[in-house]
Amino acid sequence: MLKKLKTDCSTFIKIVASERPSIQEMNENDRRESTEGQPLFLGEEVIPQLEELRLSKIDDIEMISDNQFRADFFHQITVFEVNGSNFPIGFVQRLNNLENLELFCCDFKDPVSCEGNVAEKPDAGTLSRIRKLKLGFCENLRYICKKASKLGHILSNLETLEVLWCNDLINFGPSSASFRNLTTLEVERCNKMINLVTPSVVQSLAQVTKIRIEYCERMTEIVANEGDEATYENEITFSKLKYLELYHLQSLASFWPGNHTFKFPSLEDLIVSSCPSLKVFSQGVSTTPQLQRVKESRNDHRGRWAGDLNTTIQQLYSEKV
Template identity: 40%
Template sequence: MDNQLDISAKQPFSLFDKVFSNLEELTLNRKGMTVRWQGQFRKLKALQVVQDESSVFPLIFLQGFRSLEELVMRSCSYKEIFLHGDIEKHAGMLAKIKVLKFDALSELKRIWKQDSKMDSVLRNVEILHVWNCHNLIKLVPSSASLENLTTLNIKSCDGLVNLITPSTARSLVQLTKMSIDGCKMITEIVANEGDATRNDIILTKLKWLLLHRLPRLTSFCSGNYAFKFPSLEQLIVNECPGMKIFSRGVSSTPRLWKMQLSVDGNDEFLDCDVNTTIQRIHRTSGT
């Protein structure tokens, strides 16, 4: 790939002097992270950190990458990421990040503190992928606003019981694609917080929703919220044997006329609404 570099600490620093100023993508392991890169990557947009056996990600390390838009962490031993260090000091730089991807962080328990200054960072994230993080118990803080998020992809995160709160769901005004796959413990996507004062949750731009291999999922939400999906065109519900209804409240899907019961096809036409259709499928399956 053009303008991409994979660096280990064994490679002579002088060999890369001429390309540093234009480098846009970089992969570093733990040894590479011990080198002072500050000021060298003026145009670096994507950073991938791999195979770091540290328990905590060193937040201060990112201060040298002023143009960073994509941060990927893969096969690391982090238990915590955005928790230590001076969040306020680095918030301005972190706010430029648009893509966050975490994969195979088997020890990860928390990504950010509940009451941290990370809210300003999360507002600008457009793509969030979290895969194979089996010990993660909370995706985002309960008050998090994800107003610029367009793609949410969660896969094989077995510690999650629910995904987001109603207040976070209401902030998803740009979300177009949501995929939840292979999370063994999840029971609902939007948590039931009993918020009787604001019942409507409108996912204005959501077009594609996948609920796949979720053995304990009982509903998209068990609370009495009215969900509106004015743009939803494709709904895939596959291998969710415990899903008896879509939601307790009314669910409006004016552009959806069929459900997909497998990733490969096998469509099911809607019976008036998505709730009635899922109830009928559940009864027919005999689960």
């Protein structure tokens, strides 16, 4: 039985509507998959068994109306990939067991909402089941999380977030409500980002164990200094962070430019590579009781340690100037 389907939206709609597309209507990949022992079945036979669905040319997906199919028609789909056009939130709401959502080349005219009561919105239950979100090559995505957006609670129970080549992205946004279950955060080649998160967002990252940031050319700091440090607590803590990788960040001057104490009680692996502007990790105190070395690459098994994190970073910087 077919478990995975990758096709364009128009072909998918024909399958859903139980119209068998002709060979002429199928693209080359569809023809190859069909001739390799997987004939295209009627919608009632194939769609309820699908576990992974990957669609391109997504413009017409909203033609599938809410009352056109029984409630469990898309029940088995746990992985959904979209390539192109606007984010099809209406269709995603019908994927009741969706866990992994991948959005490529989508146009985000509205940011992802982070606020409100899940119980108040009919779509929130479906969106809050998503555990992994991958965003790639998206346009008009300025903030991952912001108030007053139609996208609801897609981030509420997210565990893994990957963002790459989203060149309109400024940072993750001001709200701290959405990332309470996040464990893995990876950001790559987002060239408009100057910082990653605000101190208020850090408070919601209590479960994060891994952060990897690569090739963000304009990023000068990881945690933004929002001016009035008196509004923050004296200490900022990444309580469960074990792995931190900062790679090829040409403008990065510090992890945090303020004077507050940063605590990393669980940090064991720190990789700092190709960050030529990184003079100091933080202007304040950084405590890392589990950290024994700073690596200069993933394959650096010896690492470097000069007694504390700030001194080690300063030593690495002085050797490169």
